């Protein structure tokens with residue numbers, strides 16, 4: 001592949017990237033480092049949702065809460081409590097006060113051209129950018145267009161037109177509602193319930209099905225529900241909104257309570273009232289406004305990979321992953337393929353890793369028992385309790401947590417691991433390496449965990465499998 005960097009001034013680039021989130025940025029940096037010209041288009045903040053409205057602010061809020069909780073559950077240390085204003089100021093600092101200039105400078109220093117505005121396709125290898133000043137700029141890509149436009153929230157029909165919070169409001173919270181209803185039971189709902197409770201809201205969760213974090217090992221929901229309840233969260237399973245009223249609702253700006261109280265009637269014939277409601281009902285790839293019709297494609301064509309060679313979709317926009325690190329993995333794979341830098345593995349060769357930063361943390365890699373069986377594996381499993389591990393009991397006096405591993409009977413290698421407990425997010429990588437490296441259980445037994453650390457949970461897990 002040769003670079004056409006000399007055509008910059010004609011708005012012709014080797015690659016045009018739509019969306020400057022972590023995945024688009026990674027692709028742009030990697031390809032620019034090889035001498036290619038890149039235009040990267042962003043209609044909101046350069047750095048993407050991850051940097052300002054998702055991963056970073058949520059973890060900036062959750063980490064001090066975890067530290068404070070630890071002090072409250074460990075004798076020999078004075079209790080530390082959360083100071084709401086200080087916590088919000090800490091969050092603001094971590095999101096750089098929503099100023100993306102440093103991020104733009106970094107991209108420009110790496111040789112990328114940052115274009116502000118809303119991008120849409122305008123035919124083969126052509127992108128038009130509708131700028132903030134109503135201008136239209138026409139970009140051409142000689143090598144390819146990469147779509148990394150992220151996601152947009154799902155809004156159940158009953159909430160359409162009602163001003164409520166989405167995850168951006170929750171991560172950017174300024175005005176802490178006295179009572180907060182959270183609709184949903186996935187990672188965003190559970191994490192937001194944790195930080196909003198710590199900030200002082202009385203949180204009630206309305207969950208359509210019977211579990212938190214559906215899709216994880218079933219014990220995760222029970223354990224997490226118990227801990228959230230102890231923290232003061234009121235959880236209602238099998239509860240779905242059927243009617244919503246907010247007569248004085250209005251958009252007051254990001255993170256502000258959106259008008260007067262909101263009332264929700266449910267399928268269980270209950271009525272819930274609160275000062276604010278957070279919709280955490282999932283997100284879908286943000287592709288509808290990209291004008292795929294101009295190249296004869298539908299959004300489904302794109303999501304199902306029926307695309308021409310010059311068009312690539314990565315990260316959340318691809319619909320394959322909903323995690324920053326997995327999208328970045330996908331981007332690194334594409335760069336390697338495009339630059340012809342040796343063979344690449346199929347995207348699904350890397351086990352998916354995920355941590356939900358609740359208290360306790362929920363860390364997961366690869367398969368659950370159910371998903372492994374569905375994928376056709378004959379499996380054996382082992383479970384162990386963190387409360388029986390000395391190292392874990394030194395982290396918290398009243399440590400709560402459980403771990404489960406799923407092993408392929410045929411190869412004796414790990415297929416999946418779920419670790420729920422204190423700081424398990426940091427422990428997960430051992431399991432990830434075991435899976436990616438296809439290390440047999442017998443070899444894993446030679447990896448002796450240090451006493452007294454929580455990693456000794458591995459001894460309990462592996463001892464379930466005879467030599």
Ligand SMILES: Cc1cc2nc3c(=O)[nH]c(=O)nc-3n(C[C@H](O)[C@H](O)[C@H](O)COP(=O)(O)OP(=O)(O)OC[C@H]3O[C@@H](n4cnc5c(N)ncnc54)[C@H](O)[C@@H]3O)c2cc1C
Pocket residue numbers: 018019020021022023024041042043044045046047048049050051053054055056058059117118119120148149150151167171188286289290314315316317321322323324325326327
């Ligand atoms: C509350 C919350 C917490 C999360 N926490 C974590 C976490 O801890 N760890 C983790 O791995 N993942 C987490 N996620 C998921 C993570 O945020 C996403 O996986 C990640 O942001 C995906 O990166 P991306 O580059 O694909 O998209 P994004 O970060 O969404 O970036 C896409 C960018 O494209 C821009 N864009 C879209 N359309 C256009 C257009 N037509 N023209 C110009 N620009 C456009 C958008 O403005 C945006 O800046 C969290 C998500 C939420 C909601």
